[in-house]
Amino acid sequence: MTEKTYGIVGLGLMGGSFARAIRGNILTGPGCKGKILALDRDPEVLRDALGEGIIDRAFPPQDAPEMLRSCDVVFLCLYPARTVDFLKEHRGDFKAPSIVTDISGVKAALARELPGILSPDFDFILGHPMAGGEKEGWANASGKIFRGRNYILMPLPSNTPGDLSFFRGLVAALGFSRIVETDCAAHDSKIAFTSQLCHVIACALVDSAEDTGVTSFGGGSFEDLTRIAMINAPLWTELFFTNKAVLLERIGAFEKSLGALKAMLVKDERAGLLAWLSQVREKRIDMSRIEIHAANGEKKSP
Amino acid sequence: MTEKTYGIVGLGLMGGSFARAIRGNILTGPGCKGKILALDRDPEVLRDALGEGIIDRAFPPQDAPEMLRSCDVVFLCLYPARTVDFLKEHRGDFKAPSIVTDISGVKAALARELPGILSPDFDFILGHPMAGGEKEGWANASGKIFRGRNYILMPLPSNTPGDLSFFRGLVAALGFSRIVETDCAAHDSKIAFTSQLCHVIACALVDSAEDTGVTSFGGGSFEDLTRIAMINAPLWTELFFTNKAVLLERIGAFEKSLGALKAMLVKDERAGLLAWLSQVREKRIDMSRIEIHAANGEKKSP
Numbered sequence: 001m002t003e004k005t006y007g008i009v010g011l012g013l014m015g016g017s018f019a020r021a022i023r024g025n026i027l028t029g030p031g032c033k034g035k036i037l038a039l040d041r042d043p044e045v046l047r048d049a050l051g052e053g054i055i056d057r058a059f060p061p062q063d064a065p066e067m068l069r070s071c072d073v074v075f076l077c078l079y080p081a082r083t084v085d086f087l088k089e090h091r092g093d094f095k096a097p098s099i100v101t102d103i104s105g106v107k108a109a110l111a112r113e114l115p116g117i118l119s120p121d122f123d124f125i126l127g128h129p130m131a132g133g134e135k136e137g138w139a140n141a142s143g144k145i146f147r148g149r150n151y152i153l154m155p156l157p158s159n160t161p162g163d164l165s166f167f168r169g170l171v172a173a174l175g176f177s178r179i180v181e182t183d184c185a186a187h188d189s190k191i192a193f194t195s196q197l198c199h200v201i202a203c204a205l206v207d208s209a210e211d212t213g214v215t216s217f218g219g220g221s222f223e224d225l226t227r228i229a230m231i232n233a234p235l236w237t238e239l240f241f242t243n244k245a246v247l248l249e250r251i252g253a254f255e256k257s258l259g260a261l262k263a264m265l266v267k268d269e270r271a272g273l274l275a276w277l278s279q280v281r282e283k284r285i286d287m288s289r290i291e292i293h294a295a296n297g298e299k300k301s302p
Numbered sequence: 303m304t305e306k307t308y309g310i311v312g313l314g315l316m317g318g319s320f321a322r323a324i325r326g327n328i329l330t331g332p333g334c335k336g337k338i339l340a341l342d343r344d345p346e347v348l349r350d351a352l353g354e355g356i357i358d359r360a361f362p363p364q365d366a367p368e369m370l371r372s373c374d375v376v377f378l379c380l381y382p383a384r385t386v387d388f389l390k391e392h393r394g395d396f397k398a399p400s401i402v403t404d405i406s407g408v409k410a411a412l413a414r415e416l417p418g419i420l421s422p423d424f425d426f427i428l429g430h431p432m433a434g435g436e437k438e439g440w441a442n443a444s445g446k447i448f449r450g451r452n453y454i455l456m457p458l459p460s461n462t463p464g465d466l467s468f469f470r471g472l473v474a475a476l477g478f479s480r481i482v483e484t485d486c487a488a489h490d491s492k493i494a495f496t497s498q499l500c501h502v503i504a505c506a507l508v509d510s511a512e513d514t515g516v517t518s519f520g521g522g523s524f525e526d527l528t529r530i531a532m533i534n535a536p537l538w539t540e541l542f543f544t545n546k547a548v549l550l551e552r553i554g555a556f557e558k559s560l561g562a563l564k565a566m567l568v569k570d571e572r573a574g575l576l577a578w579l580s581q582v583r584e585k586r587i588d589m590s591r592i593e594i595h596a597a598n599g600e601k602k603s604p
Contacts, residue, residue, distance in 0.1 A: 130519070150518065150520060152519060178518070190516055193516055193524070194520045194524040195519075198526075201503060201560070202527070203582045205503065207582050209585070210555075212589045214492055214496055215590075216482045217432070217493060217495075217496045218432065219496065221496065221500035222497070224526045224527070224530070225500050228523050231579050231583050233579035234576060237579060240575065244567055247567065248568065254507060257506040258503070258557070262553055265542060265543070266550065270539060273542065273543075277533055277538060279509075280508050283509070283531075286514045287528075288532070
């Protein structure tokens, strides 16, 4: 790990955080031969990253082939559609052999386009780091956002056991505490619930606020529920539409649950609401238990 | 403040936290003459609180008159309906003069019953500490839950300026960082949004989860949105029904916002969704600004 050349395509919040975490957790020793190369369309971001000593070399987009030819591990930190385009465009530019991975929050389009993307030159590992923050961009990048978080991997038949094992170790070294493995369809289905539906709800809640001064009356709940409504609108518009069918199903299920609660209120069903809330409480406590259990016992990193 | 006798009625999460915060922040010096008396129906809780040195004397419910006669400041830390009953039952038992305050999350019933509650003997100050936690009871009480939180006061014409001023100082000393003043109707209306609607949404979201293992795919959003779904079912059933009319309005407004977002998805209105999300982002950022500004500049404590 300490001798590899890492390439980061896109030095935004995620790419910048990967660069910082690699520099801070992996390429630490003084005699360490590993390097970080980075590509971004914003020259100022590249200058900053170089100046801070986070990256070793900077590349503008037109020099992508030159950079990719030198990288043993490439993190594509672009929006989902752009990730597909970049892979198609640069399919012949990656080093052979190398590992290439993405961070797309929805995998359907990638899964569909794989035949035109995969190549014997590089091992493409589909990944989704479950981390982020409401403040985007290089300026807010931090290796700390990965600590204790989940990393979802969707291994492909083309992935070699050696590359997968190396990548699991790399992800653990970057601070992620649990690696979950699944396939693209299951990923998109689960993510529609745990991530996209939550963003949809948070945004609808903020939209429905009568006035912005209402938080003077807050006790923490509103703040916790809506922090993610400080949303990166272009990214999430893309994510919502890319996973539209499953997301609409999840919104429908949520509306049904909300409707059930509302009906009990309207019909003055006190005993019914008490029982329903008690059940919800138990379900949420079970979810925490599973979370804790998984975090302690199910680490799949080597 | 350090010479008063404080009475806590109900040593649950809130009452217990008041007792701990008074002991930890106010009655600290060695020569301090102030005392804490507490009443609870659970003898074991009283024994614990005495043993830990948090309270000075413990009273079972039947000895309420004896305790109330000695207290300069009484915190009623009961569920809303029980608070009204207790005040009616013990109207003649409070020390004259003394300050009595409640923590009810909904004020409509209290406001309605005031004529049968108020007395020249004691100054009843309506309050709502915006703090809590998903783990209830004395065992989880902690003075720390008040730090940096909002305290809502609903001054009555009967409250003396001196008592209100003393109480604001007391609340600030307990760790609350902002005191907001309003009336009962406005309180119930705002709280229906910032607190009750949030609990309703969190519970509906947990209810709509397909399986409890879905959190292995979480990135923090689901956890943040649903922590409050580990709900105290009897308390919140009472709160929801006591504020039913306003809460139903808030649920309706939220459903409308959610419906607007859903319609844009269904109709493939990408530009519309992008604009809507951008607007939500700005609104939420404004809310944070107001929060921060209020926390820094609008403290009303003396």
